[in-house]
Amino acid sequence: MILIYAFIFAGFLLALYLLFLFVCALPVNTSKEYENNSRFYRGLLYSATSAVLKLLRIKVKVAGREKLPAGQKVLFVGNHRSNFDPIIQWQSLKSWDLAFISKEENFRIPFFGRFIRRCCFLSVGREDPRKSLAVFDKAAGLLKRQEVSIGVYPEGTRSVKGELLPFHNGVFRIAGKADVPIAVMAVSGTERIRENIPFRGTEVHLDIVDIISPDEVKTMRTVDVGKRVRKVLEDRLYGGEEIL
Numbered sequence: 001m002i003l004i005y006a007f008i009f010a011g012f013l014l015a016l017y018l019l020f021l022f023v024c025a026l027p028v029n030t031s032k033e034y035e036n037n038s039r040f041y042r043g044l045l046y047s048a049t050s051a052v053l054k055l056l057r058i059k060v061k062v063a064g065r066e067k068l069p070a071g072q073k074v075l076f077v078g079n080h081r082s083n084f085d086p087i088i089q090w091q092s093l094k095s096w097d098l099a100f101i102s103k104e105e106n107f108r109i110p111f112f113g114r115f116i117r118r119c120c121f122l123s124v125g126r127e128d129p130r131k132s133l134a135v136f137d138k139a140a141g142l143l144k145r146q147e148v149s150i151g152v153y154p155e156g157t158r159s160v161k162g163e164l165l166p167f168h169n170g171v172f173r174i175a176g177k178a179d180v181p182i183a184v185m186a187v188s189g190t191e192r193i194r195e196n197i198p199f200r201g202t203e204v205h206l207d208i209v210d211i212i213s214p215d216e217v218k219t220m221r222t223v224d225v226g227k228r229v230r231k232v233l234e235d236r237l238y239g240g241e242e243i244l
Helices: 002-025 037-057 083-094 104-106 111-118 129-144 169-178 188-196 214-219 222-238
Strands: 058-062 077-078 098-103 122-124 147-150 184-189 203-213
Touching: 002 037, 037 058, 037 083, 037 111, 058 083, 058 184, 077 083, 077 169, 083 098, 083 147, 083 184, 083 188, 083 203, 098 104, 098 111, 098 129, 104 111, 104 122, 122 129, 129 147, 129 203, 169 214, 169 222, 184 188, 184 222, 188 203, 203 222
Parallel strands: 058 203, 077 147, 077 184, 098 122, 098 147
Antiparallel strands: 184 203
16 A cells, blocks of 8 residues: 555656646747757756656766866767767766757657757758758857857767768867867767667766867868767777778
8 A cells, every 4th residue: 555655656746747847848939049058947957867867777887078178168079879869968968068959850859859949959950051051150159158068960860770870070160160179979878778668777888089179170171070080989889990
């Protein structure tokens, strides 16, 4: 009987929490791109993310965080294996206020879509390259004002088989325009989360493998930045061997 009451109470608390998130999401204008990072909504985002990770029993091991510049916003780039990648990265790197350049449909996810919009995440479509350039300019502006760090995946989409897909090197121009470092992050294990739900937990590794300083970015072509990023990711993920 006590166990039944405990489940009922837990369900009641969950319902209250979801109602709270729903009410908080209502004021967010879904047709607006915000230029100021809301501490309130970012706190809600972190709270909801923490609950999801605990519920799914996802354990994240982070290495190399000490390489990141303290008190400075950064352009984060990395490989992309799962829809869980950005969730784990913004939660593990909270001190840098990560905002991702993300596909439009992610902004329609209940609660999360509105919260990430209010935290300066940027929506990008894949059809019109000119719109992508405009989004890159907005991202550079946010970085230059030190409003948020920006996260972007040079591959442009998830890699189903785990190999590194061809890079869209134009994303690296964001760092040059904003005069900020590029942090290269390698993620592994996220590709197993879906298959492990609901019976097994998942261990995920997030490594900061390289920092490219603003001075280095200025002297390099975007294609050369892309080659360097690709090389350090291959070294970390595949032991230096490119997976074809």
